[in-house]
Amino acid sequence: MTGKLRDGICRAINGEFGGDYRIYTEKIEQRFERPCFFVEVKSSDTQLFRGNRYHMQSRLLVTYYPLYKDKNEDMAKTAQRLSQCLEVTEPDGSPLRCSSCSHTFEKDCLLTDIGFDFFVIREPAEEDSELMWEYKLNFKEG
Numbered sequence: 001m002t003g004k005l006r007d008g009i010c011r012a013i014n015g016e017f018g019g020d021y022r023i024y025t026e027k028i029e030q031r032f033e034r035p036c037f038f039v040e041v042k043s044s045d046t047q048l049f050r051g052n053r054y055h056m057q058s059r060l061l062v063t064y065y066p067l068y069k070d071k072n073e074d075m076a077k078t079a080q081r082l083s084q085c086l087e088v089t090e091p092d093g094s095p096l097r098c099s100s101c102s103h104t105f106e107k108d109c110l111l112t113d114i115g116f117d118f119f120v121i122r123e124p125a126e127e128d129s130e131l132m133w134e135y136k137l138n139f140k141e142g
Contacts, residue, residue, distance in 0.1 A: 001091070002044045002058050005116060008091035009039050009060060016085035035074075038063040042113070052122050057115070062086070064110040075110040079103040082112050 010023050022036040042059040049055045062082065066074040082103070088095050100115035 001056060001120065002041050004091035005058055005089070005096075006039055006041055006060060008089040008096070009062065009086060009114070012085045012089045013037055013039070013062070013082070016081055032065070034065050034067050036065050038065075049119065052124055054120050054122060055117075056120055057117050060114045060116075062112040062114065064112070065108065066110070071108070072105075075105055079105075079110055079112065082110075086112070086114055 006025060010025065013021070013023055017037075020035070022033050024032065024036060024038045025040070027038065027040070038061075040061050040063075042061050043057075044059075045057045047055050064075065064078050064082070066078065083101055086098060086101060088097050090096065096116060096118060098114050099117040100113070102113045104111040104113070
């Protein structure tokens with residue numbers, strides 16, 4: 001699911017900013033073209049909630065590298081646009097609202113930390129359900 005979240009964020013950024021901005025999902029140390037975005041997964045946590053329902057939390061980091069000219073103004077406008085376009089993404093065709101979005105302005109880049117908090121339902125494996133039917137309680141009264 002985390003990979004689908006990352007892909008949904010990339011689609012949302014591309015829809016908002018268009019083809020003039022490169023979007024990278026892997027870090028490259030040199031020769032990236034500005035302006036551009038890096039989208040990476042920071043953390044992912046899955047916990048069993050009840051039955052086959054799981055609570056998931058994912059945090060992703062979007063780093064924006066502006067052109068060198070008027071970068072402070074560009075980063076401020078980009079932060080607003082990112083907040084709007086990332087509020088609701090569609091990782092697997094269904095809308096998913098982010099639970100948090102914060103921006104940090106660095107010297108040469110804008111860092112946007114996005115959090116998602118949601119539930120998923122996993123279908124039980126066929127093997128597991130068949131095993132449960134074979135389970136019987138044997139006890140004696142008295």
